Amino acid sequence: MAPVQSTPQTGLGNRHLLDKIDKLRELGISKQVPLPQLVVVGDQSSGKSSVLESLTGYYFPRSVGLCTRHATEIVCRREPTTSIVVTIHPFDATARKAELAKSFRHVLQDLRGGQFAEVLQMASTVMGLKSTTDGSSEGDAFSKDILRVEICGPDEEHLTIIDVPGIFENVQEGFSTSRDVALVKSMVKDYIKDSRTIILAVIPCNVDVATQTILIYAAEADPEGKRTLGVLTKPDLVRENATREAAMDLIRGKRRDIQLGYYVVKNRGADDTSSSKDERDFEEKFFVDEEPCCRLDKSRLGVPALRSRLRELLMDRTKSESPKVRRDINERLADAKKQLAALGQPRSTADEQRRFLGEIVSRFVELKNFGLNAYYTGDPLFDKHPDLRLATRV
Template structure:
């Protein structure tokens, strides 16, 4: 019954390459990378099983169609000892327990399978996969399976060859046997094998039907539009209606619907002949194509299963030799990609210790960049070049200057009098920014800090010019029986009114610095922790202590404001210096009208001096007592305001901003640290660093892919 294959030696598949393909399929590489293979496809009634039996010489059981419920990979090898090994390869999405059960099963026979033993083996596999004989079996059993049956036949007369059989497609359900869901599953399975760009499709079609109506040919054309990897096989020529033979002949000769690999035609045994154990398929087929016209006019290399087997051997050998270098390159590329993706996921984080180490690594990288930022060492990392938010110290220093300038130019309510020579009080109001208002905030609000954000973003920029009139009204409304002095609370009242803009300006300033600090933390976390879930988890744990720090800064600003408003006082000698200068200017202005200009007594050319008689000084009384007190209040307020303004700006910048938000031991930038991570509970670590179900599945999948590709790399070692 076996054919002598000596004449095929030159076209035989390299047994080493064929063995490597089998191993690549077995180790799971075929789930990720398309592998060279020969796949037999067709309708259920196309005669596909008979063609496969003729090619492989294996007695596929016909009693219940068990072998068509799943893909079957059949491999032949030449060996000194005859044996048949049957195993099951689990499908890609199989659970670990199910996959282990399938891999543990194995059937070994030291002979070629006979019909009875093959049928028994198929029944075992059917049960192992949990398949139902019919939909009525119920209990959640499937009629078809995505698992792969692997049959390896070895013997001294075998030729190295491999073929994959898949279930035949069907369009309608058969009551008590199959469902429309089964039809969809089978079509999807067959399509998956057909779209493999490295597979050669053996498309089996009955010769007695119009090929234009064959769905399997349409699927083949969609998967292989150019027809470069499709070989057509026509069956049932004995059933072709008289007169229709010419259309079939045109297909085989390539005159109609040409395929790159061409068409072949075979004649399977009829149902009665199958039941006859004495029937010889090869003899019956040879007699048909020798004696029956017009089939005896066809080229012999296109008719009969023996010719088809030789043709398939040639096609498979050519396909494997052509595609194997590409497979090796793709395995190496997939291995590199999977390793890189697995590395990006970081270390496994299942236990609290693993999670703590993971969070510690992130915190250490975070602390390193914080140190560079606080020292202004922006050349220490390229992130500073692309992320302005990380240049924290520089941003704070620049904001300090803006704050100081705003307080100096716009912080007072009334403009102080600098020209005492004019007898009239200056009453013209000034708009310090041209009427645009004073911008309190320069940083965009962060959604995390919305509970801290209060007040307007701009305030009125008007500075009133009638300060003497204003002071006069206050003095008249507060004076008592004092002689030449004023109420001790008057200075406090005027100072509070004059510095009323300090609070919104300071509040806007500290909110900006808070947003700078928070923006730094959020931006740096994005860099040191690319995974959004972990980053969000860290931020959720940090938010409470961060907000507490921010509130302390806001409260410190309020504290400084309360101190300034409480009781005006200073020991700064510049107060007396400034006050004395103002008094001298006022005195000089009152006497200048009576001064005369005289040449320099030392005879210096071009130099003159203003002089006044002593009697004129004694008799100079230009002001009333009330006016004198008002101007005195003005000069004291002016001298004190300048000292207090500088002190206030320094205190806000140093105490609220610098110490609490920038350089202090508990500033927000230093909060996320290895010490902070060590204080977290196991539940907090799980929330931050624990892997969610999706990440765990991806890690498992990548680890499997890396393992499969590593095995594949070893299998392919030496392939060029």
């Protein structure tokens, strides 16, 4: 497989285009019209959340035993001033939950302190999620609500990426049920089904790729493999030579099930507290020193190469799909206007409502009189429905 040539995607025009798509997503347009997006998917414990953290450069607090239980949308933007805004976008909420979500807006200066962990806990409460895994707390195990984290700063690169809960098969007593298993699978399929979505399929190196459910789902959603990119994690955990060679063959492009190919990254462990620079240096040293990684195409190794490629893919997808998005929005808007016009004038006050009901009564009386007097030319209704001409049928 030829090396990937990444190009800068930071032009002002490109940023404005990405900003427009992000604004549409923030307004909830994606529920009506699919938008270009990057979605990170994989099985539980595949290293999916670590990939997200490495791509964005921010680490999310992890509770022991608790996995990703809702979709998380990370929006990174380059702005003169630094700000971090955390909000909730409810999927299908009750009036009370919608009001709670609407009022949930927290502005932070840093994601590395305890304040962010507190905000995440409050978000889980608003979403109605359980706070423990042992059955001692009430609530749901998973939620379709979206946690949105918008990160702005002078050093940020424009990237929007969505993380969804990992696929799992075995239920945990007191925490998850078979319905939760089905819910997560449904969420994953819903997020990757649209042709405007780039699928980031995360797979550990130390497993048989053929057994990974996410690749099966990706093949169903993207039969030609044009918008699926594989990310191999945990290369340091591979012990068997056959497994190692199988993973290396994926990176070399010997398995062509997905056209965007595979990348490999080395992320920190769950208990690793190293800084992003330390992690980056360690990853680079790993790929330089370790066999057989050191003999692979460097453009497919490490988080920086992956991040650059994803920005390029997202920009290309956004450019190609923006005219279609505009067309779809205009069509939906025109249809909504027609439906609104069909409802007639607004009737927001009691007087307007009484007047409207009075007009209905007057219309009914008029039609009734036409029928009783056999005056069938008085209204087109009798031409459309000849069976209403009762006098002609006697």
